[in-house]
Amino acid sequence: MRVIFLIFLSLFIVSSSYSSELNLFTSRHYPSDLILFKKFEEKTGIKVNVINAKSKVLEKRLLDEGSKSKGDVLFLADAGALYSAEEKKLFTKYNESQSLRLVPTSLKNGYWVGITKRARIIFYNPNLVDYNDIKNISYEDLSDERWTKSIAIRQSNNIYNQSLVASILEHKGENFTTKWLEKLVKNFSRKPQGNDRAQILSVAAGESKLAIANTYYYGLMLSGKKGDDQKKAAQKVEPIFPNQNDRGAHVNISGAGILKFSPNKKNAQSFIEFLLTKEAQTILCNSSFEFPIIENVSTNKIINKIKNFKEDINIDVSTYGKRQAQAFKLMQKAGWN
Numbered sequence: 001m002r003v004i005f006l007i008f009l010s011l012f013i014v015s016s017s018y019s020s021e022l023n024l025f026t027s028r029h030y031p032s033d034l035i036l037f038k039k040f041e042e043k044t045g046i047k048v049n050v051i052n053a054k055s056k057v058l059e060k061r062l063l064d065e066g067s068k069s070k071g072d073v074l075f076l077a078d079a080g081a082l083y084s085a086e087e088k089k090l091f092t093k094y095n096e097s098q099s100l101r102l103v104p105t106s107l108k109n110g111y112w113v114g115i116t117k118r119a120r121i122i123f124y125n126p127n128l129v130d131y132n133d134i135k136n137i138s139y140e141d142l143s144d145e146r147w148t149k150s151i152a153i154r155q156s157n158n159i160y161n162q163s164l165v166a167s168i169l170e171h172k173g174e175n176f177t178t179k180w181l182e183k184l185v186k187n188f189s190r191k192p193q194g195n196d197r198a199q200i201l202s203v204a205a206g207e208s209k210l211a212i213a214n215t216y217y218y219g220l221m222l223s224g225k226k227g228d229d230q231k232k233a234a235q236k237v238e239p240i241f242p243n244q245n246d247r248g249a250h251v252n253i254s255g256a257g258i259l260k261f262s263p264n265k266k267n268a269q270s271f272i273e274f275l276l277t278k279e280a281q282t283i284l285c286n287s288s289f290e291f292p293i294i295e296n297v298s299t300n301k302i303i304n305k306i307k308n309f310k311e312d313i314n315i316d317v318s319t320y321g322k323r324q325a326q327a328f329k330l331m332q333k334a335g336w337n
């Protein structure tokens with residue numbers, strides 16, 4: 001019986017082309033990520049099993065499963081989401097190998113490392129706003145009376161907005177931020193609603209003068225992947241990177257970390273290192289329109305058009321997570337629904 005079992009087992013191992021596996025929990029939703037994971041499988045013989053859901057759903061599942069979890073890597077968008085998982089002690093420390101050292105210190109923290117970058121910036125309608133009146137704009141200026149009923153932005157429960165406000169809190173303090181938020185809310189062109197692309201659509205339609213959105217949504221719309229109407233709308237707006245004369249535009253990351261109870265920690269480390277290769281960075285960014293996190297990565301035309309700007313690198317992205325709750329409270333207090 002035992003011999004038969006061993007024969008069966010060895011047959012199974014021979015028939016499978018994979019020597020081991022990796023269970024990837026990811027909130028990313030780009031079909032081309034799958035092409036990338038296939039490349040990793042081919043290179044390493046490690047099979048990638050993808051568990052895809054929203055970050056809060058993944059976080060809850062990992063918490064529920066506890067030490068029984070088979071999850072190896074958690075890959076999430078926004079430093080705020082990574083920080084939240086870290087606070088719940090879901091990660092173990094990665095090994096700061098050569099490829100991880102390529103990532104700037106402000107974009108990693110020992111438990112998770114940035115894989116791609118995105119900026120949260122302003123998009124304006126050139127038919128309604130003169131370039132010269134906006135070219136030197138800062139986030140702080142968005143509370144100016146001249147922008148009364150002009151700004152389209154999504155709701156306060158959105159983590160990208162919370163991270164942006166967290167950065168204002170860090171740079172300018174609570175007093176300033178409280179007053180800034182009160183005035184900013186008066187400048188909303190409509191009740192906050194919809195996703196980032198909906199804000200750009202509002203500006204394209206002339207309903208709002210300015211939109212706040214992440215850079216990659218603009219890229220996605222321009223690419224035509226979201227249909228012709230969205231492509232035409234994106235062509236009607238222009239991006240403006242705020243705070244170019246001082247600290248730079250607000251930059252966030254999507255990033256990954258090794259899960260505490262990972263049964264395949266070595267594979268998890270290799271996978272993260274793979275995501276930081278130039279080849280992987282090109283594939284990741286060309287499909288999602290995010291920016292590469294390491295230098296000298298070739299990217300497509302759409303990204304090249306928007307990737308040269310001054311980034312706010314004087315802030316550790318962990319701060320967005322640390323100040324998220326405080327930011328959300330102040331946003332709600334100011335009447336930001």
Ligand code: FE
Nearest residue numbers: 077196214217
């Ligand atoms: Fe997004």
